[in-house]
Amino acid sequence: MANTTVDLDHALAVATDLAIQAGEQLLTRARERITPSGAQLTIAQKLNAVDLVTEADEDAEKVIRNGLKKHFPDHAFVGEESYGQGMPNNEYIVGDEPTWVVDPLDGTVNYIHLFPTVCVSIGLCVGGVPVVGVIYAPFFGAAYPPDGSASAAPSGHLFTAIQGRGAFISSDGGKSRRALPLQSPAPPIPPNAPKGCTLAVEWGKDRRDVPGGNLERKVNSFWNLAGEIGGRNGKGGMVHGVRSLGSATLDLAFVATGAIDIFWEGGCWEWDVCAGICILVEAGGIVVDCNPPEGFDPSVSSTTPIPAAPLGGRRYLAIRPCSDSPESSETAREAQDRLVREVWKRVEGVTYSRPGL
Amino acid sequence: MANTTVDLDHALAVATDLAIQAGEQLLTRARERITPSGAQLTIAQKLNAVDLVTEADEDAEKVIRNGLKKHFPDHAFVGEESYGQGMPNNEYIVGDEPTWVVDPLDGTVNYIHLFPTVCVSIGLCVGGVPVVGVIYAPFFGAAYPPDGSASAAPSGHLFTAIQGRGAFISSDGGKSRRALPLQSPAPPIPPNAPKGCTLAVEWGKDRRDVPGGNLERKVNSFWNLAGEIGGRNGKGGMVHGVRSLGSATLDLAFVATGAIDIFWEGGCWEWDVCAGICILVEAGGIVVDCNPPEGFDPSVSSTTPIPAAPLGGRRYLAIRPCSDSPESSETAREAQDRLVREVWKRVEGVTYSRPGL
Missing domain, CATH: 3.30.540.10 (Fructose-1,6-Bisphosphatase, subunit A, domain 1)
Incomplete structure (x- = not known):
């Protein structure tokens, strides 16, 4: 229809x-x-x-x-x-x-x-x-x-x-x-992002203490993104701040305003993100899979466009609206995809999935 | 004076x-x-x-x-x-x-x-x-x-x-x-707290990746408090939610409203907490050292009153206002001290200190 x-x-x-x-x-x-x-x-x-x-x-x-x-x-x-x-x-x-x-x-x-x-x-x-x-x-x-x-x-x-x-x-x-993002034009993604970025994450409901479980994967991912550059076996991202609001919907809304640069989360549902994705995409942001794709090689640079996350896929990585870089030929979308890859380099994939998706 | x-x-x-x-x-x-x-x-x-x-x-x-x-x-x-x-x-x-x-x-x-x-x-x-x-x-x-x-x-x-x-x-x-805490009378501290409690923590600025460093101690503490009961080598606290606002002052304010049960943080300064401590204490909450005292033995139960944290000590554990338990003879203050000890059992002390304090 x-x-x-x-x-x-x-x-x-x-x-x-x-x-x-x-x-x-x-x-x-x-x-x-x-x-x-x-x-x-x-x-x-x-x-x-x-x-x-x-x-x-x-x-x-x-x-x-x-x-x-x-x-x-x-x-x-x-x-x-x-x-x-x-x-x-x-x-x-x-x-x-x-x-x-x-x-x-x-x-x-x-x-x-x-x-x-x-x-x-x-x-x-x-x-x-x-x-x-x-x-x-x-x-x-x-x-x-x-x-x-x-x-x-x-x-x-x-x-x-x-x-x-x-x-x-x-x-x-x-x-x-007021139009979103709040700042117009939206600032470009910093060249050394995720350094300088605000990160929203959620601890969620899956607290099982099992090796390779979602809580362990989440904590290691948060830790990598927060750790100093060079630390965490080279995965340290030194984000500017880590925020947890307990609402995936508001996390997405604040990515749309530009206040949160990165939202990384697995486990929520389509009703948590449907309105937020519409608002974020209209503001100029993107939402992709929070897990790196199979075969992702952090050492290989790539500019292949990254597909949007399926609405009900339960795994979401959102990047804020941004402008084309004034210092390089990088477009806004290329910069967002660059930041996605920088996040993927630092996170452990979570095991949330959805029958039929 | x-x-x-x-x-x-x-x-x-x-x-x-x-x-x-x-x-x-x-x-x-x-x-x-x-x-x-x-x-x-x-x-x-x-x-x-x-x-x-x-x-x-x-x-x-x-x-x-x-x-x-x-x-x-x-x-x-x-x-x-x-x-x-x-x-x-x-x-x-x-x-x-x-x-x-x-x-x-x-x-x-x-x-x-x-x-x-x-x-x-x-x-x-x-x-x-x-x-x-x-x-x-x-x-x-x-x-x-x-x-x-x-x-x-x-x-x-x-x-x-x-x-x-x-x-x-x-x-x-x-x-x-409106008087604080928001709910009057304030709900008692749950008997199995920290389970059921909201926890506010901050990732802070010290992101050095060194063994026994503050970032490691913080992450392990967050993880213990969030993990399932029985997990994390028995330290799992299964708090209801973990929140990070990036403002120790607002964390304290929300402990005073009763919305946050536990705020655990090292590294902030007296200007971050002075007004918040006044407001929280007046609402009926307490602020003590976020580190367990020397010689603290988690296996020994105690009802010794816990002293307040020094204003400039840089280490703070705040517990919300509460009422005397209707089911036991436990007073509000005893319940708060009980929750302090339950938090101390699960955290790794941080190394922040202050000359002269």
Whole structure:
């Protein structure tokens, strides 16, 4: 099905409304947990934090699913909460038809603990490709207004994109927008990258202590990228900083702003990245496999273009938007691919995969 | 000099004004870097990002130092920027007299890259103890208003405390406040902590690849705390999540809110932690040495109270506010000390120290 069969402006407007509605609802629920007064206290005492979050998460998904169904009754829907209950084999089910791919609450651990890196993520795929993306981070705003003023205008970070039309950030619910990346023109990729780059990584849920397991591979990869140049058996990358937010979706959003140069992660799912990939690609970034390809030889230089990561492949390496180098003939894309290879030289491949991909 | 010689309400009011003024100035400078129009573009093109940040950082310190001098001409001042230029031996100079301990820009790497975990930190010590603390995080608000509306009311996260009078968070510059920790009563420390806890750590600047070096000790400690229970030679802590913000000050602020259960870090300085310690302690948290004491035997259980970390000791382990356990006779402080010991069992001591402390 071609993109032209979906009114993408209408899709973005609906998705933005629903992301803000769901996000503000999550914020209100969080405030109820921290306001020891009246009926709200009763709720907070009856349920523990995890129950409260599960309920908030499922309710946010309902808001989004029902809203999308009303406006786009023929579109398919893949949401983290509903998918998790019906897909024991983890089958990848995003097809060619217009499909909304939704994480109503990315950063659940953060939300349980009231840590602010939490967001709502709504993506629309057509032909299997993300064409609309909306991410709303309600705690990145005036999150703690006086009691009773919860109806204040939404002020969280809102990230949006439509395929071919650029990506944007807003602090007023989309009424005014700034183009992404934030710096224009985007700075070039440094010649000695990953040195000087910010790196976002996540420790994830797979904590098994087995030789060659994902946790070991991740830690060695983080360590290599952080270590001094020349250290770590020559793999030291001396990145400028290592950040972990506990939200792959926000990691991608901050790659799109240009604030994070490199996001390297295995283990997340299409609803964690669908909106983020749309926004990042529209901002000028790329998303490829976090694992080096079979036969990758770090000693052989190459300029073969690197293919995009499949949406449901669970392995992602994102590089920020950049400009052509003023000092060489290197194009922006060549510089991004160069940085991908520099990361591949330093990481140990993780074992996440997906049936059918 | 006794606390009563300083009007702490006045000190808090002045510090709050100056933190917001400096923070909003940092935000404005950041917006200038991302607004390619008119004179602002000229500035951004003339200097590179690091120069722009150095200038912003020094100007923010000037705002704060001059403001404090005007209101408190007799007080001493230790600021990151001015200290760094005059103290080659890293001598600890906070004495008993009223001393303002200021980081005008914590999270410099973040600010260079336009990553939002940036803050201004202003603490006042009397008798060597933090008695007033103000942290202002300007990007945790409506950071991207329409161009030309930079004069909007400050909406960043503002954290404040006065010794003996509690700690607070505000989204409107302090006009309305919520008490910290956010949840009241604060949840007890889980019986099997660090399992279930959020952990904040920082990779820091010491990236030397030497056996027994700080990077190795840190990575092994992070890995132990993250690994599954029973893994890592019995040291696996299975924390709920590992977060790295690139700002020790904000890490402490989020321990004070209760969002982070454990902050474990070596290498930062008194201006990174002075305001944060005041706020955290007022919220009900504790800050002790991140290294186990000499002779610490993980196999021997103990209930000996654990002393607070010295302000300038460069080694910090912070535990969030909590309540007495409803299921046992364990007090809040006993539970915090229990969690400290559980962390000490799993970490490798770092080698940061301070002459004279």
